[in-house]
Amino acid sequence: MGPNFPAWMEFLQSALARAGLTGKRLNAATWAPYNHVMGATATGSSLRLSAEEARLGQEYRESRRDQYPTVAANNYISDVDRDTGFTDGLELLLDGIEAQTGS
Template sequence: MEEAVALLDEEGIDGLTMRRLAERIGSGVTTLYWHVDTKDDVVDLALDAILGELPPARPGDTGGTEWRAAIVALLVDWRTTMLRHPWSAALLQRPTLGPNLLSRMEFLQATLVRPGFTGTHLHAATWTLYDYLMGATVARASFQMSAEDRETAQQRLRDRSDAYPTLSANEYMLEDDWDGTFVTGLGYVLDGIAAAEKR
């Protein structure tokens, strides 16, 4: 899968064809089809392969780490890995269930079980965190405005501060601490999850 991931990194999803992949690995297309049935299979394997770049996620690995800190570390690493491969963000809706993804989901749920989440609370907490991770990853990977374009957009908000006073005053278009904002927002999500569990 290394060559498939490398091709996706260089060319994106549109640049991945079975013929080009076969050329990169020095085989014929027919030979490639002995191992995978379709391009979609290659994409699914590549998506799971990039999660293999992270250290193995096992529930017992957290040791004495506080459950929230363990989740933050997991999701920060997960997001960072996916952002190294921007093509992956456009494919997050694919229902892939490879071993690397499943090990991370197992880690996430097992970590949530530690403070007492069960049943519907466990499912809601799991999917809320997963959705936050994926939404933040897609937003970051798809945001392509240059610093100059962002300044121009912010100036337009300043020029229309009567209609957008808050966006203008707080420099909405100039905020670019994506990593810090992700961690801070994750803290808010975890605060809400913890508070809901105590009710």
Template structure:
């Protein structure tokens, strides 16, 4: 029988932004019994999310996967928000960050963002999570963001322009992955929608001409969109200097 310490927890409550981030709190002292560490909790959480999706993530379900009681898990992790923070940061170990900057700042940005996109697509539950109510401040994500901002500084951006360009680029990755991960149209639905556009071609001639609902060139659209953004940043730096 486990003894509950601290306040009771709502196991299936929706994530909230209350309290300090898990990254701002030290790990609890080790207790007697089988070792349960942040690393082990994080590994199990990522596996659960990959296999079953974020809808199935509860503290009770995660505890079952770890073969511990829910109260034991709560001794180490306060909320489901904390679990998600740990899981998001863990997958950023997979996002490519070069040890050194390449000759071209553009090459560095392209490689970094492509690696991030591949990681988010590999873990579809993660694509929309940066839209949550609190920022991601885990060490792996911060290293990724440090590399991006340092690359933008090397490109010639200064002051507020570094942050603005950084979030523009990150939003491009996020928008691409969220759309691709969440779209659930079948081929039959795509073609039915295209036929509807054809029937109303007088209203939507441009959408029909460019096969709006049939397009699924996700990689090419991401690449071209990133090219447009980088071309614009490069032109802005030249004009500002």
């Protein structure tokens, strides 16, 4: 944690508290977007596949379609539009948090 971490968490947690979250729900709602951002950052910086690696991964997934039917049907792993995936995932998280506030 750097010196700005408490300020970021204060900003986020105070906004969530004003929305009506308290206690364990407030802490969970604070960690959810933080973890989403950190996870996307870690994945984006460490999981960089070459075109050949992506092709081989797709072949592997397709050869095991019966074992991973949902993953294969939804083109998971091959769908590398990380920006849209990040935004859509964050929207799902925030919609869920909002549903908990009764807003």
